[in-house]
Amino acid sequence: MTCSSPASSSIFAVCPSAKCFSSPGWFAPTPGDITELVAYCSCGAKALNPQRLVDGKPAAYSSPIIMAGDFYEPRCDEHFVLPDRPH
Numbered sequence: 001m002t003c004s005s006p007a008s009s010s011i012f013a014v015c016p017s018a019k020c021f022s023s024p025g026w027f028a029p030t031p032g033d034i035t036e037l038v039a040y041c042s043c044g045a046k047a048l049n050p051q052r053l054v055d056g057k058p059a060a061y062s063s064p065i066i067m068a069g070d071f072y073e074p075r076c077d078e079h080f081v082l083p084d085r086p087h
Contacts, residue, residue, distance in 0.1 A: 039074035047074030051081070061085040 041047040050072045052059040059070075061082040075081075 041074055041076035041079050045076035047076050049075045049080040051075040
């Protein structure tokens with residue numbers, strides 16, 4: 001999200017919900033100041049999870065989380081999977 005502030009021209013904030021903006025403070029954007037950056041799953045739903053793919057398939061639960069050069073795609077909660085995840 002981007003908003004104007006007296007200290008700088010732009011601030012980038014990562015916030016999982018609108019609760020981040022509910023408390024009073026210096027960060028008080030007006031409705032026109034917020035631009036939501038959203039990724040969408042292949043089903044069209046908002047994607048909150050990055051799915052790491054290895055050879056075109058979801059990476060195993062025990063594999064490293066971030067690997068340079070790997071392919072990631074956005075997934076919604078319904079389509080995000082972790083093979084071999086302990087229950």
